[in-house]
Amino acid sequence: MSHYDLIVIGSGPAGRRAAVQAAKLKKTVLCVDRGRRVGGVCVHTGTIPSKTLRETVLNLTGWRERGFYGRGYRVKDRITADDLMQRLTKTLDHEVELLEHQFTRNKVEIARGAAKFTDANSIEIDCGEGEILKASADKFILAIGTRPYRPDDIPFDDAILDADEILELTRLPRSLTVIGGGVIGIEYATIFSALDVKVTVLEAADGLLKFVDRELIDEFMHDLRDRGVTIRLNAVTTSVSRQGEDACLVELEDGRQVWSEMVLYAAGRQGAVEGLNLEAAGLTSDKRGRLKVNEKVFQTDVPHIYACGDIIGFPSLASTAMEQGRIAARAAFNVQTEAPPEYFPYGIYAVPEISTVGETEEEVRARKEPYECGVARFRETARGHIMGVNSGFMKLIFSLKSRKLLGAHIVGEGATELIHIGQAVITLGGTLEYFVENTFNYPTLAEAYKIAALDAWNRMPRV
Ligand SMILES: Cc1cc2nc3c(=O)[nH]c(=O)nc-3n(C[C@H](O)[C@H](O)[C@H](O)COP(=O)(O)OP(=O)(O)OC[C@H]3O[C@@H](n4cnc5c(N)ncnc54)[C@H](O)[C@@H]3O)c2cc1C
Numbered sequence: 001m002s003h004y005d006l007i008v009i010g011s012g013p014a015g016r017r018a019a020v021q022a023a024k025l026k027k028t029v030l031c032v033d034r035g036r037r038v039g040g041v042c043v044h045t046g047t048i049p050s051k052t053l054r055e056t057v058l059n060l061t062g063w064r065e066r067g068f069y070g071r072g073y074r075v076k077d078r079i080t081a082d083d084l085m086q087r088l089t090k091t092l093d094h095e096v097e098l099l100e101h102q103f104t105r106n107k108v109e110i111a112r113g114a115a116k117f118t119d120a121n122s123i124e125i126d127c128g129e130g131e132i133l134k135a136s137a138d139k140f141i142l143a144i145g146t147r148p149y150r151p152d153d154i155p156f157d158d159a160i161l162d163a164d165e166i167l168e169l170t171r172l173p174r175s176l177t178v179i180g181g182g183v184i185g186i187e188y189a190t191i192f193s194a195l196d197v198k199v200t201v202l203e204a205a206d207g208l209l210k211f212v213d214r215e216l217i218d219e220f221m222h223d224l225r226d227r228g229v230t231i232r233l234n235a236v237t238t239s240v241s242r243q244g245e246d247a248c249l250v251e252l253e254d255g256r257q258v259w260s261e262m263v264l265y266a267a268g269r270q271g272a273v274e275g276l277n278l279e280a281a282g283l284t285s286d287k288r289g290r291l292k293v294n295e296k297v298f299q300t301d302v303p304h305i306y307a308c309g310d311i312i313g314f315p316s317l318a319s320t321a322m323e324q325g326r327i328a329a330r331a332a333f334n335v336q337t338e339a340p341p342e343y344f345p346y347g348i349y350a351v352p353e354i355s356t357v358g359e360t361e362e363e364v365r366a367r368k369e370p371y372e373c374g375v376a377r378f379r380e381t382a383r384g385h386i387m388g389v390n391s392g393f394m395k396l397i398f399s400l401k402s403r404k405l406l407g408a409h410i411v412g413e414g415a416t417e418l419i420h421i422g423q424a425v426i427t428l429g430g431t432l433e434y435f436v437e438n439t440f441n442y443p444t445l446a447e448a449y450k451i452a453a454l455d456a457w458n459r460m461p462r463v
Pocket residue numbers: 009010011012013014015016032033034035039040041042043045046047048050051113114115116143144145146163184272275276308309310311316317318319320321347349
């Protein structure tokens with residue numbers, strides 16, 4: 001049996017960062033993953049494939065040029081599932097190569113197989129075809145991620161799909177019902193809508209993406225409805241069934257029926273703890289398969305075992321998972337790390353993009369902090385005109401007392417890149433004056449920050 005300073009289970013963003021960080025601290029590290037290739041959900045079924053699909057769709061449909069050439073404009077008339085898959089395969093191959101090189105460069109050993117605890121310091125790795133490896137370590141980091149939630153009463157098949165299966169489509173449907181208006185549901189709903197698929201979103205709650213500023217979501221929903229996406233809120237599904245070759249039926253609690261050629265079930269995910277034999281290590285998971293940790297350094301109740309990434313729940317992002325992995329690996333070897341800043345950005349790669357950092361207007365109001373908002377529309381910027389964007393909206397929230405930026409919220413082209421300006425200003429404690437007094441490149445979409453700040457300035461008391 002080989003012994004290591006650290007065994008990391010899972011090679012997604014959390015596991016990868018943890019393994020490399022520990023290797024940089026000159027520790028011996030084994031990273032185990034049961035996937036055929038390293039990278040985790042992030043590389044194979046989550047972040048990278050969905051973002052690649054989005055990019056392919058925007059390119060092939062000519063989506064970004066439609067502001068100029070009209071809604072009928074297309075780069076390629078008949079887009080097939082095969083067109084979408086080609087770019088996906090290339091991008092994923094490149095990502096995996098990059099990761100494998102990173103592991104070898106840093107002398108992180110990789111084992112391909114399913115890990116299972118035999119006691120609190122030892123695992124068995126089932127590599128398939130009867131091959132079992134044994135390994136032990138002083139410390140463990142569990143970065144095992146999640147899988148789609150698949151309730152028993154949903155008859156999954158080649159037309160009723162979960163969020164992993166949607167990436168293996170062999171044909172494009174004419175209509176799609178998306179169950180779940182969370183981040184995954186909304187990203188895919190808008191990507192398919194850009195492909196001219198007739199999309200219906202069913203969300204059980206009374207609003208979409210409830211953690212996002214409401215004004216932004218109102219704008220976003222208006223945009224979606226304007227291009228023909230049907231959004232049904234308070235829509236509790238009672239049954240999903242296949243009704244022949246090209247028809248699926250979703251029935252709702254209020255008696256309504258929704259028919260479509262395919263269904264995407266995207267109503268959450270659950271921790272991938274099955275088969276890990278957590279009990280042998282002295283650990284238990286909650287009913288969604290999540291592990292409880294100390295939120296500062298991600299240590300479980302068993303002191304030499306840490307857990308990070310999606311397996312610990314919120315916020316379940318690749319971006320935050322990487323940072324958690326780094327912090328956990330340092331903590332495991334008693335190396336101190338600065339606590340991360342209070343706010344991180346959230347990027348939703350819908351069509352159009354949404355990105356947000358800091359407090360929403362609802363949160364500021366609930367704290368009873370006096371505030372003022374400034375807004376800018378992308379079509380008010382010269383860059384917006386040049387690009388032909390006819391939607392896009394930025395909202396900045398400033399404290400009336402300190403004039404500090406409290407929140408930045410963007411929906412529209414480039415939102416997930418633009419947000420980092422707002423993030424830097426919030427984290428560095430910047431005020432309205434930063435935007436008013438600084439010169440911005442012209443013409444850029446970033447100029448929207450200046451326009452929004454001036455809009456707020458016009459209504460704020462003079463200093
Ligand atoms: C469709 C979709 C789109 C997304 N888009 C974004 C986005 O745009 N931006 C963003 O920041 N986040 C996004 N996310 C979230 C992001 O993918 C996750 O937050 C991230 O992958 C979590 O990383 P992780 O390291 O916790 O685990 P994962 O990436 O889930 O990897 C876990 C790995 O552990 C392995 N494993 C599990 N159990 C065992 C075992 N017993 N033995 C061996 N190996 C095991 C699995 O095989 C897997 O490879 C998206 C997710 C989905 C599903």
